[in-house]
Each structure stands twice: as structure tokens, then as C-alpha cells.
Amino acid sequence: MxxxxxxxxxxxxxxxxxxxxxxxxxxxxxxxxxxxxxxxxxxxxxxxxxxxxxxxxxxxxxxxxxxxxxxxxxxxxxxxxxxxxxxxxxxxxxxxxxxxxxxxxxxxxxxxxxxxxxxTAAQGCATSLHVPLTHRGLATGVRYVTGHCRNDVPLDLNWQSLADEDTTLVVYMGLAAIEQISRELIAHGMNPEIPVLAISKGTTKDERHVLADLRTAYQVAKQEELKAPTLFIIGEVASFTGQLQVDEHLSAVSGDAVVQVKEAAHG
Ligand SMILES: C[S@@+](CC[C@H](N)C(=O)[O-])C[C@H]1O[C@@H](n2cnc3c(N)ncnc32)[C@H](O)[C@@H]1O
Structure with missing residues (x-):
């Protein structure tokens, strides 16, 4: 052999x-x-x-x-x-x-x-931006779905099951179809004001991200000229964008622990 x-x-x-x-x-x-x-x-x-x-x-x-x-x-x-x-x-x-x-x-x-x-992009992009894909009281689960169908046939997802506000929806390959995706989710009962975070080239030096809601996600992605690869995170957890941060300057002045950590890091 x-x-x-x-x-x-x-x-x-x-x-x-x-x-x-x-x-x-x-x-x-x-x-x-x-x-x-x-x-x-x-x-x-x-x-x-x-x-x-x-x-x-x-x-x-x-x-x-x-x-x-x-x-x-x-x-x-x-x-x-x-x-x-x-x-x-x-x-x-x-x-x-x-x-x-x-x-x-x-x-x-x-x-x-x-x-x-x-x-995977969902975890890398979300977590590095301090956006949790699940969070107690906001999302009991997470689903990864494709926004692109084989050989460009129209997207035919189970919209009724995806329009679940208790579950974070992460859409891969959805840049070209985000208008249809948003429309279908709204038509199947999802709140148009649910936050949507779009991340382009996540975790790279060219990363760009923008927070919108389901009604505006398409326009915002277009206006911002987001380029592939782009990922959409649809769900209440997207409202964490920009929230989980500490002002390091203020902490260093007032927080002993942070000062100690910084001193230790500098030997
Ligand atoms: C063919 S899929 C491959 C997914 C890959 N195997 C993974 O686990 O992340 C390509 C899609 O992944 C997403 N993607 C991959 N890398 C990304 C990144 N750095 N930033 C944003 N989206 C990304 C985009 O939705 C892109 O259209």
C-alpha cells in the first residue's frame, strides 16, 4: 500500500x-x-x-x-x-x-x-469587543446561521424559528442578504428595534464595527461601506457594544488593585 x-x-x-x-x-x-x-x-x-x-x-x-x-x-x-x-x-x-x-x-x-x-468568527469578534453571545436574562442561547445559500439560490431559512428574541442570532456571510434577513425577521415577529452589531474584518488591524437595530442594519452597513468578511450579531446582547469598559486612567488614580497590577506588570 x-x-x-x-x-x-x-x-x-x-x-x-x-x-x-x-x-x-x-x-x-x-x-x-x-x-x-x-x-x-x-x-x-x-x-x-x-x-x-x-x-x-x-x-x-x-x-x-x-x-x-x-x-x-x-x-x-x-x-x-x-x-x-x-x-x-x-x-x-x-x-x-x-x-x-x-x-x-x-x-x-x-x-x-x-x-x-x-x-470561530462569532466568538472571536463578539468576545474581543466585550459582547457576550449569551447573558443571563438577555439570551438563553445562540444560533449561528448562514446568510448565503449554495449557488446563489434565494435564502430560505426557517424565519419563524429564527425570530426568537431570547436567542442571539449570528449571521455569517450575510452582507449581501442583510436587507432580506432583517425584513423576514421583522415580518415573523422580531422587534425592529432589537440591536444589531455588524463587524467587518474582526480582530484584525482593519476591523470596523457598527451598532444599529434590525430596521436600520441594512442601511447602516451600506452607508458604512462594510466589506467582507462581515458578521452580524442580532439580539439584546449586542447592546453591550462599548459598555463593558473601565476608564483605565480613572482606575489607576483611584483603584489600589489596578495600580498594584500595573506595578507588577512593570516589574
Ligand atoms: C465561509 S465563512 C467561514 C467561517 C469560518 N470557518 C469561521 O469559523 O469563522 C465566512 C464568513 O465568516 C465570517 N467571518 C470570518 N472571519 C471574520 C472576521 N474576521 N470578521 C468578521 N466576520 C468574519 C463572515 O461572516 C464571513 O462571510
Whole structure:
């Protein structure tokens, strides 16, 4: 039987290289081949050893540089030539990342693989902005949904079940459809004034975020010219935006504990 290498399906997180897991970094730095997506940030790409072979495979909205089937075959081909093959994806490989389809193909081809989780955009973007996706009394759960359908067929989600004000709704890939999404949620009973936080390029140096409500989310995203990748967080928890902060100057003057922490940090 032909000997094959091992494929590591790695989640790179939302963009900030400090949000990579230790395990992801370890395998990335020993990769011989890296097959990577457009969503992976430049800072993370810079962590790959210079001798590794880099294989870009996509995917700009509506432009799949390499179709999914082609990516699956590339993984198989490279596994027959190299020992450590990294398939690097933004966020988590199994959250709207098609990592599970790639894993299915590897199973079929009998190629060993491992999946290394990444921080998905919902968690990375929300938590780094101090917005909790669940909060006692405001959200009893959270749902991740796609705002984009295969081959651009119209979005057909279960609007009635999604229009639940007790659950935070995180919409991935929803920039082009946010007008329809808002309209449908309102038509199915959601309060038009429920807050919506839109985050573009979260956790990167180009991050932009804007707080609107369900009625205005579309206009605000358009006015602000938010660019992909953008994520929408719909729910009462979005009202935390900008709220959970301490004025560090005031704390340092009046709070002994903060002063001590600062002194300790400076040795
Ligand atoms: C194909 S999905 C991939 C999701 C990825 N696997 C994850 O777990 O985050 C792409 C969508 O993820 C969201 N996304 C990914 N990275 C993001 C970021 N840094 N800021 C905002 N949204 C992001 C956007 O909604 C984008 O359209």
C-alpha cells in the first residue's frame, strides 16, 4: 500500500495571530505544504516556514478560485507527496468552513488526518469587543446561521424559528442578504428595534464595527461601506457594544488593585 502523509485541517481563527491555538501554531510551523483560504490573515501567513509550499485556493465572494471538489483532490494529491500537509482555514474548520467535506474525502481516500479547532468568527469578534453571545436574562442561547445559500439560490431559512428574541442570532456571510434577513425577521415577529452589531474584518488591524437595530442594519452597513468578511450579531446582547469598559486612567488614580497590577506588570 502506498504510504501517505497526514493532513491537518487547521482553524486559523478570525484574524488576530494571537488567537491561533498553540497546537495550530505548532503544526503550521512544521508544515511542508499549506493549502490556504483567502480569509487567513497576512500575519498568520507570515508564521509559515519559508520553505513550505503555499497553495492558495480561494475564495472571494462569488469567486471560488478552486471549486470544493478540486480542493478535496488537491489534499489527496499532496498527501501522496509530502508528510505534513496543512489545510488552513479562517475561523473554525467545521463552522461554515466545509472542513467536514474535506474530511469525508480524506476518509474515502484512506488518508490520515487531524482537525485542529479554531476560534470561530462569532466568538472571536463578539468576545474581543466585550459582547457576550449569551447573558443571563438577555439570551438563553445562540444560533449561528448562514446568510448565503449554495449557488446563489434565494435564502430560505426557517424565519419563524429564527425570530426568537431570547436567542442571539449570528449571521455569517450575510452582507449581501442583510436587507432580506432583517425584513423576514421583522415580518415573523422580531422587534425592529432589537440591536444589531455588524463587524467587518474582526480582530484584525482593519476591523470596523457598527451598532444599529434590525430596521436600520441594512442601511447602516451600506452607508458604512462594510466589506467582507462581515458578521452580524442580532439580539439584546449586542447592546453591550462599548459598555463593558473601565476608564483605565480613572482606575489607576483611584483603584489600589489596578495600580498594584500595573506595578507588577512593570516589574
Ligand atoms: C465561509 S465563512 C467561514 C467561517 C469560518 N470557518 C469561521 O469559523 O469563522 C465566512 C464568513 O465568516 C465570517 N467571518 C470570518 N472571519 C471574520 C472576521 N474576521 N470578521 C468578521 N466576520 C468574519 C463572515 O461572516 C464571513 O462571510
Amino acid at each position: 502506498q504510504k501517505t502523509g497526514k493532513v491537518y485541517l487547521i482553524g486559523a481563527g478570525p484574524g488576530d495571530p494571537d488567537l491561533l491555538t498553540v497546537k495550530a501554531l505548532r503544526y503550521l510551523q512544521s508544515a511542508q505544504v499549506v493549502i490556504y483560504d483567502r480569509l487567513v490573515s497576512d500575519e498568520i501567513m507570515a508564521l509559515i516556514p519559508p520553505e513550505a509550499v503555499l497553495v492558495p485556493v480561494g475564495k472571494a465572494p462569488k469567486h471560488h478560485m478552486v471549486p470544493q471538489e478540486g480542493i478535496n483532490e488537491l489534499l489527496v494529491e499532496h498527501a501522496q507527496k509530502a508528510e505534513i500537509i496543512v489545510r488552513l482555514k479562517g475561523g473554525d474548520p467545521f463552522i461554515f468552513g466545509r472542513g467536514s467535506e474535506e474530511a469525508q474525502r480524506l476518509v474515502e481516500a484512506g488518508i490520515p488526518f487531524e482537525v485542529i479547532p479554531g476560534i
